[in-house]
Amino acid sequence: MAYVNENYLKLKAGYLFPEIGRRVSVFCEENPEAAKRLIRCGIGDVTEALPLAVREAMKSAVDDLGNRDTFRGYGPEQGYSFLREAIAGDYRERGLNVADDEVFVSDGSKCDTGNILEIFGEGNTIAITDPVYPVYVDTNVMAGNTGDAREDGSYEGLVYLPCTAENDFVPAIPEEKVDIIYLCYPNNPTGTTATREQLAAWVDYANKNGSILLYDAAYEAFIQDDSVPRSIFEIEGARTCAIEFRSFSKNGGFTGVRCGFTIVPKELTAQTKDGKEVALHGLWNRRMSTKFNGASYPVQRGAEALYSEAGKAEVAALIEHYMGNAKILSDACKACGLTVYGGENAPYVWVGCPEGVGSWDAFDKFLNEANVVVTPGAGFGAAGEGYFRISSFNSRANVEEVAKRIAELKW
């Protein structure tokens, strides 16, 4: 008799975005006319064309495969050296000590942030910020790192670190000991950033307690303020306590192309139950070698092109476009008296709901009255209640239209 992984049965039905999808579908069926003017600012999916440099590189790579002399079959599971070098070289240009073979190229950061749990054992206490990217939570539930779900959607056994306006959306260092901590800056969903000092406090905590920071920097390219750290490895001591996740989805428009990477420093260790230190680099290398077969060759060539002069210029233009959108959305919300966070170094605008309005109420109001899809803060965790997120991933025309409709909303 084969047994299922019963941890899956603890999962609450609604991963946030399916529930949003369901509500939007119902609305569109019931309001076919309004559906025609629907604008989606919910899910953080890019909308603009893939850079030309990437497309040319991908097509040229496809041509390579059309000739047996330049054909490539199985690539290195860790990524081709041309891409690992480009990535690590970019870190080194910024003065950060990252070796080529500390870079593990994958088919995306969502996969990596989930799969990383495989190299950790039982008995770790997991801390997540609240609100949070739901994948961190759900993958821990699936891995058996939590207890059952509570009524409010949170899980027994997880340590939630509330991030609200009161603490500038950077969690306080916990008083209890936690073993693995997810941090994401610039933050999804709040669009806020952490200062060097705030991150240094976390690195210090982690090194003192033998904890691991899982640092998701998927949105680093959106940072406009030079004083904001772009990588956890800008913080002294991070190489002995942090893994960094990065993605080409949002800077290069790769959400459909699929490529990301993870940096695992060689000096980073965790422990066996009897106190032996084990390097996580070797474990992750083993995980990737055994359960992954490398990202697609044309995709890796496309990612490499993001580091070319032409590619960098195109990325800069994409970032400027989306950040211009963020400013328009942010200004529109401010103009009608809403309190706005984020949106300055991140593509997400995080908005406080007016007094007495819940975040799903705000979602429904936007959908029904403005025909705009936003994301209710509560969907990201209990501390997200009272906020909603507007994504700036859209065309300029759509964003200007959304701004107009925001101005017309009566709260």
Add this chain to the structure above:
Amino acid sequence: MAYVNENYLKLKAGYLFPEIGRRVSVFCEENPEAAKRLIRCGIGDVTEALPLAVREAMKSAVDDLGNRDTFRGYGPEQGYSFLREAIAGDYRERGLNVADDEVFVSDGSKCDTGNILEIFGEGNTIAITDPVYPVYVDTNVMAGNTGDAREDGSYEGLVYLPCTAENDFVPAIPEEKVDIIYLCYPNNPTGTTATREQLAAWVDYANKNGSILLYDAAYEAFIQDDSVPRSIFEIEGARTCAIEFRSFSKNGGFTGVRCGFTIVPKELTAQTKDGKEVALHGLWNRRMSTKFNGASYPVQRGAEALYSEAGKAEVAALIEHYMGNAKILSDACKACGLTVYGGENAPYVWVGCPEGVGSWDAFDKFLNEANVVVTPGAGFGAAGEGYFRISSFNSRANVEEVAKRIAELKW
């Protein structure tokens, strides 16, 4: 203090192919002249050009991404409907009952055969054939489904089902109860196939015992004999006990492009510890939704093209090429008195070592005397001792040269 997954520490250092790589490197360093004539027939990696139909489809998909009106961002985690329909439609054309939404498209079968373990719980008894694709074993070790490694490289707690010439390389139905059974036909590494009756006996066993068959059909396109089943779903009753894995790596030359799929029938269930039946389709769907973000869009368009008339013709030509190679290699081995298995419905030729020659001895002899890389059978498991595998994935010229060198080998 973060804890590691100590199951990883049970893994034997050598995944087979790295050890082969190491021996080949040493040989090439020590014998630079002989290294120039080295021919690799070890790892099962394709060598011929990617079909034109695939390349055109991929390039056209890249162009789609270059225009915001045809741009695609995040795709469905389960695969685009155009590809799921093409795949399921192909099954249905062969009279098999597979629904579009039972197809889960991924970035490759190696990933799927490893990741599938996530939906199964603790306490399952796992059976694998011996010899076997090492990934099945290693992923079970990593998941904690085994005990420690023994001296001979096998693991406590796994049930090994020997496949040798004596049982025609199809394992006997075990007398003990096992919960999850890996079957791979046409087989890697032996290149042999299972008859309808043999598979029916397994389906019958699985249905009676509530066991799950993990059926790897990565090599189905190489089947020449119409009486050999191409899918486990050709066997009555398989939909209540089997998951099928398929890959575009070997038929379409996708080893570097990365695409495969898994079929999970909706009526397939496993149990909770207290006896509740849970559909595996829902669990796998949840796993893929939460930990995967869909295969690359241009890659999925490339895979779709394999189902076009032009694509099918190109796949047929590739198969004919590799199977022609298999015949040449097989004939060469037979001509010098070696006993040969496989190679008729699979791209692998499985050769018995002459009396008194171990499989790593045969590997070293091929390397040193013929400058040909083969794979030692023992690397695939204890029952592979006394055999070696020759892969027919190569150019015709190389294969003809290998045949000549085989003829010159003195045993």
